[in-house]
Amino acid sequence: MRRLLQLKEFGVAYEGGGDNSALALEAVDLEIRAGEKLALVGESGSGKTTLALALASLLPSHARRFGTMAWEASEPRPGGDIGFVFQDPGGSLNPVRPVGDTIAEVVRIHRHQDRRTAMRMTLTLLDQVRLPDPERIARAYPHQLSGGQRQRVALAAALAGDPKILVADEPTSALDTVVQAAVIELIQSLTTTAGMTLIFISHDIALVSEFADRIAVFRSGRLVEVGTPDEIIFAPGQAYTRHLIEAHRAVGF
Numbered sequence: 001m002r003r004l005l006q007l008k009e010f011g012v013a014y015e016g017g018g019d020n021s022a023l024a025l026e027a028v029d030l031e032i033r034a035g036e037k038l039a040l041v042g043e044s045g046s047g048k049t050t051l052a053l054a055l056a057s058l059l060p061s062h063a064r065r066f067g068t069m070a071w072e073a074s075e076p077r078p079g080g081d082i083g084f085v086f087q088d089p090g091g092s093l094n095p096v097r098p099v100g101d102t103i104a105e106v107v108r109i110h111r112h113q114d115r116r117t118a119m120r121m122t123l124t125l126l127d128q129v130r131l132p133d134p135e136r137i138a139r140a141y142p143h144q145l146s147g148g149q150r151q152r153v154a155l156a157a158a159l160a161g162d163p164k165i166l167v168a169d170e171p172t173s174a175l176d177t178v179v180q181a182a183v184i185e186l187i188q189s190l191t192t193t194a195g196m197t198l199i200f201i202s203h204d205i206a207l208v209s210e211f212a213d214r215i216a217v218f219r220s221g222r223l224v225e226v227g228t229p230d231e232i233i234f235a236p237g238q239a240y241t242r243h244l245i246e247a248h249r250a251v252g253f
Helices: 048-055 099-111 115-128 134-139 147-159 177-194 229-234 239-249
Strands: 003-017 020-033 037-041 063-071 082-085 165-169 197-202 214-219 222-227
Touching (some): 003 048, 020 063, 037 048, 048 165, 048 197, 082 147, 099 115, 165 177, 214 229, 214 239, 222 229, 222 239
Parallel strands (some): 020 222
Antiparallel strands (some): 003 020, 003 063
């Protein structure tokens, strides 16, 4: 796989005014490869989401980046080259607009289509994420859909810009086990078919070990180690990684 992005001594600090700042990431050295499925794993507050937001140029205005983020080609366009699926699909969908309008807007902006073509492509996207009766779903408001349906709609919106990179931030944490498995299988299938790079964020090392090409383990804003699932699960090099694995084994992993 060719290199897509190189991070060297990369970090993010959130400025609090005056001399106050909170370091969210520091000294991250990581290569991201085109077409791979890379999982970012760690406990809450470990820096996983901050890194993903930095990659997608979605950091808030009070965040300061430092170190090197070197893309092999031009820096990707948020919403177009990079699609982002957030943890809470309800929070990323406009509650007062039909979901079809939300998706069609992304199509119009990033694929430069007229309204009629954008809505036709929206129905195709809803079908691709395996939602039954796309025309009915497109007319629905977020509160009229189940959690699993909202997450599929959010996935369709992320794909609407025809991205090269898909970031999925804990996309199944609010779903039951059966729906969770279906959404993960759908994300894998869509990214593999399209040749997209998948960056999947999770606290569940057992879950990501089933599909990731590589796992990057984070703790307290630092990259602890990175390797293939076999390397991470069966020969972890750091005590924190071993702790994560043992914690999952205690509940049946």
